[in-house]
Amino acid sequence: MASSGAEETPADSSAAAISKKQAKKEAQKAEKLRRKQEEAVAAAAASAAALSEVDLLAGNYGDVPMEDIQSKRVSGRRWTEIGDLDPSLAGRTVLVRGSAQASRPVGKKMVFLVVRQFTSTVQCLLTADQVHVSTQMAGFAKGLSRESVVDVEGVVSIPKEPIKGATQQVEIQVRKLYCINRAVPNLPINIEDAARSETEIAKAEMDGEKLVRVGQDTRLNYRVLDLRTPANQAIFSVQSEVEYIFRQYLRSKKFRSIHTPKLISGSSEGGAAVFKLDYKGQPACLAQSPQLYKQMAVSGCFGRVFEVGSVFRAEDSYTHRHLCEFVGLDVEMEIKEHYSEVMDIVDGLFVEMFDHLNENCKKELEAINRQYPFEPLKYLRQTLRLTFEEGIQMLKEDGVDVDPLGDLNTEAERKLGRLVLEKYNTEFYILHRYPLAVRPFYTMPCYDDSRYSNSFDVFIRGEEIISGAQRVHSPDLLTSRAEACGIDVKTISAYIDSFKYGTPHTVDSVWA
Amino acid sequence: MASSGAEETPADSSAAAISKKQAKKEAQKAEKLRRKQEEAVAAAAASAAALSEVDLLAGNYGDVPMEDIQSKRVSGRRWTEIGDLDPSLAGRTVLVRGSAQASRPVGKKMVFLVVRQFTSTVQCLLTADQVHVSTQMAGFAKGLSRESVVDVEGVVSIPKEPIKGATQQVEIQVRKLYCINRAVPNLPINIEDAARSETEIAKAEMDGEKLVRVGQDTRLNYRVLDLRTPANQAIFSVQSEVEYIFRQYLRSKKFRSIHTPKLISGSSEGGAAVFKLDYKGQPACLAQSPQLYKQMAVSGCFGRVFEVGSVFRAEDSYTHRHLCEFVGLDVEMEIKEHYSEVMDIVDGLFVEMFDHLNENCKKELEAINRQYPFEPLKYLRQTLRLTFEEGIQMLKEDGVDVDPLGDLNTEAERKLGRLVLEKYNTEFYILHRYPLAVRPFYTMPCYDDSRYSNSFDVFIRGEEIISGAQRVHSPDLLTSRAEACGIDVKTISAYIDSFKYGTPHTVDSVWA
Known part of the structure; x- marks a missing residue:
């Protein structure tokens, strides 16, 4: 279960934090991995040689030759998506393609193979017999390196016990198994390790079991694996x-x-x-x-x-x-x-x-x-809209000291988010009529109170995710607002001039 | 009908081509325009003063004050889109907002106003009477600068004669007319001029009439107008x-x-x-x-x-x-x-x-x-696919000398497009199995003939619009292909290594 780089902690992994010493360590690790892989390749070759003993069922499995994956032919076969496998298919023969996520032999004659496609996994079972699966074929399945791409053909069955190790609640009784593309035998990241939540790792530790934790650097260095x-x-x-x-x-x-x-x-x-x-x-x-x-x-x-x-x-x-x-x-x-x-x-x-x-x-x-536990978002059918003044009032009533015409800092925003949740039972809301002074010069002032502006922010869980505002489209007002904000009007004359040709209606904007 | 900058020719207008002399000319033009605009503003003000004589219907028209477009209120009024105006609305009162594209007075008591929204235009008619429209209101309509944004309320009617100057085949009998935002009186581009086709201009010239041609530089300098x-x-x-x-x-x-x-x-x-x-x-x-x-x-x-x-x-x-x-x-x-x-x-x-x-x-x-006449594209229900060899054969039969394992140049591509159109009646087709030598090292060779590759180009009217290819995903083949192409394999080792972790299936790509 060893996985290179697995001892790293996930925190503080910005590129800037990697020292030369770490770089050297990484290089050594890579070298070690390369050696391991070479050994494994040799072992696999030897194993393949052993498998080449006379096998009457040899046509049912094997590595697909290069030529066949060079667009040699269109066979007309149909593949089923692993996520679509369900009990309604029981008894039917299906063909799936996916990544061999794990293989677990039970004695010499039985191998469980977990195959993954996107977020779905299915358990495939090879049982050596005289008709479908030879001992060599079971050996071939056992010898598949993790993450190798495979085509599995077999009959869908419903096991007596619920399946724990895969998402789909059916099993494939394997009849044919072909490897489309082999992965190197030792992967820097094991997908099952990378998929664990911190909670699961902590729980295992409490039980005295040490699970591999895949660090952020390793994830980023082998992004194609972590993406899986x-x-x-x-x-x-x-x-x-x-x-x-x-x-x-x-x-x-x-x-x-x-x-x-x-x-x-x-x-x-x-x-x-x-x-x-x-x-x-x-x-x-x-x-x-x-x-x-x-x-x-x-x-x-x-x-x-x-x-x-x-x-x-x-x-x-x-x-x-x-x-x-x-x-x-x-x-x-x-x-x-x-x-x-x-x-x-x-x-x-x-x-x-x-x-x-x-x-x-x-x-x-x-x-x-x-992997990352979260609570469902609380939101209303009709989104709550509060004016900035109302927001300030709520904060003040809660004893928070805020400038009624200043901007909210991160802390105040989060606090307001909590107050809104308590009072209105929503984690998603809009705060509008922001103070004019905290918005850019091109924001339209409110018609009735020039200390405020026709603008808004949208919040999720106390964090601003969108800003929006009515824009000043009158060249005269734009000029006087720019002057009031101490901006040299000459430097923005092209912008101001663009509003002289009959700007359609008043303009508004949002960004997320 | 004069429009500044209108004498420029549309061709050869890349930024690099603008000389200092031209820049000076542009500056003079801009100065002239500014003076013209100032005069026009003064004239408009004088005209507005004249209009302020006692008018019992004064509430039916006028410039909307700034305050009202600062989000003062939500009135609940509904606007109709100009493109949705059709005879089924005859007799109904509608409210539209759009750009005043042109106003044409007929005597003192009648004004035609063409209002535009997106690609649609509608003719609005003001007829001075005692009930709805005062002479001053007609004057107000007459004095609207082109491209000013207006709200028009009126009754939909169906004129006896087909309407030539607008897209919608109904007329609005104006009851109310408000200007939301005035454009400067002299615009650098007149939208009607900018919308003309070369054919139309040429035809007018044949008839001895000189129409304004808006040059490419003017269009780019006043992009917001040309976009209209x-x-x-x-x-x-x-x-x-x-x-x-x-x-x-x-x-x-x-x-x-x-x-x-x-x-x-x-x-x-x-x-x-x-x-x-x-x-x-x-x-x-x-x-x-x-x-x-x-x-x-x-x-x-x-x-x-x-x-x-x-x-x-x-x-x-x-x-x-x-x-x-x-x-x-x-x-x-x-x-x-x-x-x-x-x-x-x-x-x-x-x-x-x-x-x-x-x-x-x-x-x-x-x-x-x-504006830019074109013929509808000819395409088949099932897109034609030709192999590169078939394409070469068609060119050869037509007497074109081409390298069977080289790339097609632009001329040969166009020629082939014409031949395909003649033979198969389509301007859209796919050419595949390109020679391996003209494709990058990471393109998969054909399984049966390594001089060709699993790749394709898609053509519209003799021009390539998409390339695509099966990618080599085997690290060994990728290495040998890179070597064959004279590439230093060390420099792309990270790329090659990324295929060692069980690349799913064979990969293919397209880009447009």
Whole structure:
């Protein structure tokens, strides 16, 4: 069960933390692994030679020759997905392809083989007999290195006892077994080790058993292996679904998807450092936001647009909320009368997203929950909206000292999240009418109180996930707001001028 | 009808071509424009003063005060989209918001106002009477600068004669007219001028009439105005729909959407120049392709993935097929047996896409066709697949001298496109089994003839739009192929090693 690099602790594993000493240690480890692998390859070869004794059932198993996986033919065979295997298939012959996650021999004549596809696993059983499975074939199964890719053909059966070691509650009685591609015999990461939760490891330790803990560095060094854990498979599926709902929902509301330039001539967002580069002799930089281009699209009468795209910020922070590169989900829309129109979109979008994940991604959420336990999110059918003043009032009543016209710090945000949860039973809400002073100069002031602005933040579990605001689209007001904020108006004249050609309606924006 | 910058020719307008002299000319033009605008503003003010004479119907029109567009209230009023206006609404009162594209007075008591939203326009008629519209209100409509944003409330009527100057075949008898946001009186681009086709301009010239031609530089300098032409609106809609179908189709085939890093440590694709940048003191570069990461995802057992994302290439070429930055549509999938599995996906995807655009984007295609005339694409229900050898044979029979194991140049590709169209009546087809020598070292050789490879290109109208290939996933074969191509294997050992952990099945790739 030894797994190289398994003794590392998962915490504090940023690239910067790797010292030269560690690098040397890594090199030694790699060398050791290479030697081990060479030995194992030799052993496997010897074992293969032994297997080549006369076997009348030899056609039922073996390594598929290279030629056959060079697109030699289309056989017309149909593969079943492992996740689709259920008791309704009992008695049927199926063909599955997956990764040999583990093989466990029981004596010489029986081998259990766990085969995995995405987040699903199935137990396959080889029992040597005179008709289907030879002893050599069982030996072949036993000798398969973990993570080798295999085709398994067999009959679906329902075992008497519930199956603990696999997700599917059926077993495949193997008739044919072919290896499509062998993995090296010693893997740097064992998927079963990598898939364990901290709770499971801690519990085993309490029972006096020491389970392998796969460190973060090892995971990152062998990312393709770590990606194979059910939790990682599920995280990427959920990400893909989130983007899907984002797009579907906005499309149903007549938004169009756009893609804006990432290589631009000047910085596109205040407050964030910029990556600079040489564009064929001219200075250029990477877009820190699609903001200006989204606005151009709306000024170009596009009405409603969204973008899912790369955002680059040369941040020096190492919090989990600041990244040098991330995928932004951006929305920009005309409003007819009120910035609440975009809060309506945000509201509907997120409720739809949460509902969709709960309904359609049960399996994925369970897979994540097994490795990283979490509680279901509490949210309302109609999202709670509080004004900033109301939020401040709640904090004050709880004895928290906050500036009523300043920004909330992380601590205050979290506190407010807890108070909102207690009072309104939701972990998802919108706070709006932020103080004008804490928003950029291009944020529209409130019509009735110029200390506040037509802006909002959206929170999940006390953390801001979206900001949005009505933008000033009047060149005169924009000029006076810029002056009030001490900005040299000459430097932004091109931006101000772009609003002189009949900017459609008032413009609003969100980003996630 | 004069429009600044309108005399420029549309051709050869790359940024590099703008000389200092031109820049000076542009500056003078801008200065002239500014003066004109100032005069016009003064004139408008004078006109507004005249309008302020006692008017009992004054509440029916006017400029909406700033306060009212600062999210003062949610009135509950409903706006109708201009594109939805049709004869079924005759007699009904509707409220629309759009851009005042043109106003045409007929005497003192009548004004035609064309209002535009996206690709649709509607003719609005103001007739001064004692009940609804005062002479001052007609004057207000007449004085609206082009592209100002307006709310029009009125009764839908069906005119006796077909309407030539607008897309909608109904008229609005205006009752109320409010200006939400005024554009400057003199615009650098007149949308009607910018929307004309070259054919229309040429025809007018034949008839002795000189129409304004908006040059490419002017379009790019005032992009928000040029974006308002029906053709540009439609092009972005079609782009958005293409992405939508790409995603929907692949999702239905169990692909997951992923996003891969764009800031990477080394170049990710041979044959294309790379943008370098400084990543906090370390050298980094922009990804020229998501290729390596897509493969990692498949090696991580993701099965089928796609990405729509930014691709950066420091190309020096100025053809329409080489861009420094573009949005790539990338697909990567496991195959069970044959690279034709990915050709099946490509086939189904494109037929679906063409069908969808023809069925659901008629209005958009018409709008593009009016400015940039084109013929509908000819394609088959089942996409034609030719082997490279068959393609060479067709060219040879037509007397074209081509190397049977070399690549096709642009001219040969176009020629083949014409021959295919003649013989098979399709402008969309797949050419596969390319010579191994013209494909990268990681392309899988054909099992039966190592001079060819398991790869393909997809063509539209004689131009390649997609490349795809089965990838070599055997570390041994990959090593020997790299050696055969004169590549120092040590430099790509990390890549080769990544295939040692049981790469799932054979991997295939496409990019568009």
